[in-house]
Amino acid sequence: MSRTAPRLGPTAPKKLVEDGDICPVCKSSRYLNPNMVFKVNPECYHKMCESCVDRIFSHGPAPCPIAGCRRTLRKARFKKPNFEDIQIEREVDIRRRVASVFNRREDEFDTLLDYNNYLNEVEDITFNLIHKIDLDATEKKLAAYADSNKQSIQANVSRASQETTSFQARQAAEREQERLRREAARRDDEEKKRILEENRRNILNTLATTDGDANRIAKEGQRVALKKSSARRALTDRRPDVVASDPFTAATANGNADGGAFVIKGLKKVVEPEAEKPYDPFGGLSDETQYYVLQDTYQYEDVDKYMSDVQYTAGGYDFGEWYSRALCEAFSGLGVFIGEETSGRDAAAAVPIAMAATAATVVGVEKSADDVF
Amino acid sequence: MTEDEIFKISTQYRLWTFTPKALESLRGNTNSTAAERVRAAFNRIHEDGDPQSIECLTVAEEQKLVLHFCIQCLESNKQVMKLPFNVVATAVQYIKRFYLYNSPMTYSPSKIWKAAFYLATKTEGAHSTVEAFAKGFDRTVPEDILAPEFILTQSLRYAFDIRHPFRGLRGGHIELIALATGKAAVLPGINRSPSDLQQEMLQLPAPGSQSSTTKETAAMMLKRIHRVYGRADGILRSTAILSDAYFLYTPSQIWLSAFLLVDEPLTQWYISTKFPSDLGESDRVAVTKDKVLATLKSCAALLEAGNEILNEDKAELSRIARKLKACQNPDKVDLVGLNKAQKRDTTVDGKLDESVAKRRKLEREKVMKEGDDLFGPGLVKE
Numbered sequence: 001m002s003r004t005a006p007r008l009g010p011t012a013p014k015k016l017v018e019d020g021d022i023c024p025v026c027k028s029s030r031y032l033n034p035n036m037v038f039k040v041n042p043e044c045y046h047k048m049c050e051s052c053v054d055r056i057f058s059h060g061p062a063p064c065p066i067a068g069c070r071r072t073l074r075k076a077r078f079k080k081p082n083f084e085d086i087q088i089e090r091e092v093d094i095r096r097r098v099a100s101v102f103n104r105r106e107d108e109f110d111t112l113l114d115y116n117n118y119l120n121e122v123e124d125i126t127f128n129l130i131h132k133i134d135l136d137a138t139e140k141k142l143a144a145y146a147d148s149n150k151q152s153i154q155a156n157v158s159r160a161s162q163e164t165t166s167f168q169a170r171q172a173a174e175r176e177q178e179r180l181r182r183e184a185a186r187r188d189d190e191e192k193k194r195i196l197e198e199n200r201r202n203i204l205n206t207l208a209t210t211d212g213d214a215n216r217i218a219k220e221g222q223r224v225a226l227k228k229s230s231a232r233r234a235l236t237d238r239r240p241d242v243v244a245s246d247p248f249t250a251a252t253a254n255g256n257a258d259g260g261a262f263v264i265k266g267l268k269k270v271v272e273p274e275a276e277k278p279y280d281p282f283g284g285l286s287d288e289t290q291y292y293v294l295q296d297t298y299q300y301e302d303v304d305k306y307m308s309d310v311q312y313t314a315g316g317y318d319f320g321e322w323y324s325r326a327l328c329e330a331f332s333g334l335g336v337f338i339g340e341e342t343s344g345r346d347a348a349a350a351v352p353i354a355m356a357a358t359a360a361t362v363v364g365v366e367k368s369a370d371d372v373f
Numbered sequence: 374m375t376e377d378e379i380f381k382i383s384t385q386y387r388l389w390t391f392t393p394k395a396l397e398s399l400r401g402n403t404n405s406t407a408a409e410r411v412r413a414a415f416n417r418i419h420e421d422g423d424p425q426s427i428e429c430l431t432v433a434e435e436q437k438l439v440l441h442f443c444i445q446c447l448e449s450n451k452q453v454m455k456l457p458f459n460v461v462a463t464a465v466q467y468i469k470r471f472y473l474y475n476s477p478m479t480y481s482p483s484k485i486w487k488a489a490f491y492l493a494t495k496t497e498g499a500h501s502t503v504e505a506f507a508k509g510f511d512r513t514v515p516e517d518i519l520a521p522e523f524i525l526t527q528s529l530r531y532a533f534d535i536r537h538p539f540r541g542l543r544g545g546h547i548e549l550i551a552l553a554t555g556k557a558a559v560l561p562g563i564n565r566s567p568s569d570l571q572q573e574m575l576q577l578p579a580p581g582s583q584s585s586t587t588k589e590t591a592a593m594m595l596k597r598i599h600r601v602y603g604r605a606d607g608i609l610r611s612t613a614i615l616s617d618a619y620f621l622y623t624p625s626q627i628w629l630s631a632f633l634l635v636d637e638p639l640t641q642w643y644i645s646t647k648f649p650s651d652l653g654e655s656d657r658v659a660v661t662k663d664k665v666l667a668t669l670k671s672c673a674a675l676l677e678a679g680n681e682i683l684n685e686d687k688a689e690l691s692r693i694a695r696k697l698k699a700c701q702n703p704d705k706v707d708l709v710g711l712n713k714a715q716k717r718d719t720t721v722d723g724k725l726d727e728s729v730a731k732r733r734k735l736e737r738e739k740v741m742k743e744g745d746d747l748f749g750p751g752l753v754k755e
């Protein structure tokens with residue numbers, strides 16, 4: 001890639017100074033019209049003043065008035081440039097356009113290397129667009145990608161917008177809380193002042209109407225004031241704090257991005273989260289039985305005699321439990337063949353444990369090994 | 374969780390079941406290790422002594438001795454303690470388990486069995502104070518019972534749950550009664566109604582005879598079931614707990630083989646109702662059923678052989694006791710003293726190790742000093 005792309009616009013090194021001040025179309029200068037605003041159209045990025053734009057393009061699309069540029073421009077697309085250097089303005093626009101299409105995120109890739117490869121490819125496209133290399137092919141590439149990845153692009157856009165809105169909402173909530181706090185503090189101050197004033201008036205009134213000891217009355221008044229202020233403080237302490245739980249902290253975590261086929265390799269496969277199964281409180285355990293079916297009642301004299309005994313029934317003894325336990329014990333281990341199932345275990349595990357056990361108990365005093373403390 | 378899985382998570386299955394071969398080699402191992410230790414201990418004490426002069430017990434002699442004390446445990450419960458049977462059955466299993474990994478030459482069974490009995494009263498919920506418990510025995514003080522307790526629990530690997538076949542036997546009993554009266558709930562794979570099963574049951578031949586000549590009434594069948602239950606219970610309470618059945622078979626296999634021993638046709642038929650072949654996989658079910666029956670038969674043979682071991686030879690026993698006296702490990706004779714020593718940090722001779730004694734003394738003094746001040750030590754002066 002070469003960097004020989006021609007520079008755009010009417011900027012020539014010689015006229016740099018006047019560039020910002022004289023409109024190239026009507027030649028009016030800022031000297032005469034201090035409120036002059038320049039505008040550009042992203043079609044060709046030629047600068048012209050706002051009045052020229054109004055004059056030439058208010059009746060519909062018209063060719064660019066700059067000599068040698070025959071592009072058709074529309075008024076609606078004129079905008080105030082953000083940057084003094086029109087080259088930068090153009091580059092930023094292109095970058096914005098590319099980024100709105102190639103908006104994959106790092107967490108969509110398997111490895112960092114894949115992500116970097118992707119970024120490199122995107123940068124190649126951007127560079128080609130900025131410097132007008134293979135313009136047609138690159139544009140086609142961009143359009144094809146945008147077309148085939150509509151869904152994921154849309155998903156990422158909504159993700160991004162969600163993040164911004166939640167961030168903004170959080171900020172707004174914080175500001176609101178701040179305001180409430182300030183308000184509360186201000187009210188508090190006013191209240192304090194009011195009480196102080198009222199108290200002073202009371203003392204004066206008492207001094208005027210009664211003929212007691214002035215010192216004593218003043219002291220009494222102060223005591224009352226103290227009491228009131230402490231009571232008020234207790235009240236404000238009890239008042240629930242304005243700070244509520246922040247509803248947005250939880251919302252910042254995002255859902256999964258939707259996937260689609262992507263030409264760039266190394267993309268993570270988007271796994272649909274499994275549908276949640278119905279909750280099983282026993283974690284897969286069942287009370288299924290293999291060798292018997294439990295009945296509600298059995299005829300069994302040894303148990304029946306307790307059924308009419310108040311001593312057992314009063315406490316709520318459940319005879320069904322007794323039946324179920326007896327039957328479970330009757331068959332638990334019927335199909336367990338110790339000779340078969342422990343033959344491997346005996347050779348491997350049991351004997352070492354056995355030796356360890358004997359060692360621990362028999363060696364005993366010689367090593368004082370069974371001193372557990 | 375099926376019944377078999379429930380059994381498989383028990384400590385009885387995980388730690389205390391063995392194949393016959395493993396059981397034998399374990400006992401041999403324990404015996405030879407203990408004999409070596411006994412010889413080493415005697416050599417240490419009498420340095421000029423001849424190592425060959427000590428004759429140690431054999432595995433068979435050890436087993437006879439342990440069995441004797443198991444029987445003594447049963448007897449003492451029958452005559453003096455009068456505790457529920459599951460307590461003494463657990464105690465016997467504790468003794469048997471303890472002497473898998475320990476030899477009578479190391480720890481004398483005459484001391485261990487009382488501790489095991491007392492431990493069983495605690496684990497089976499029939500607890501009494503150790504003082505009251507010790508009164509049940511001649512020449513026994515509470516210390517004798519408590520001293521070996523830690524060694525015992527350690528050797529049991531802290532697995533106190535013993536799964537007995539008694540409750541299972543009752544479970545089988547109530548189900549057989551339900552079957553005989555035609556009121557049983559039928560397993561899903563059996564395509565017969567409860568009354569069909571009842572008719573089938575009444576056709577069964579009597580225990581001795583081969584062919585079904587007479588048809589019984591339900592009442593007769595009930596009587597038969599009660600009788601079988603009673604005799605099977607007797608087997609479980611004597612030979613089953615004294616033999617190695619608990620190590621080799623599962624509780625449900627033990628009670629069913631006791632049933633098999635008493636009334637084979639009934640038990641065979643009962644087991645056949647437990648393995649329905651109509652549910653598909655009939656081959657696998659049939660194989661399992663045959664395997665279960667073979668296991669039950671071998672267990673029944675073991676229980677039958679157990680009857681003989683109940684007849685003890687007095688002369689033989691006293692000979693073994695004399696032999697044990699000669700080859701008892703001298704380090705482990707005084708269990709009470711050993712227990713005390715462990716608690717008090719003394720060595721066997723009753724003397725403290727010097728550095729330990731010094732450390733203890735300093736610690737004690739420090740604690741005493743701090744204990745004097747009700748609110749802790751005073752502030753340090755600058």
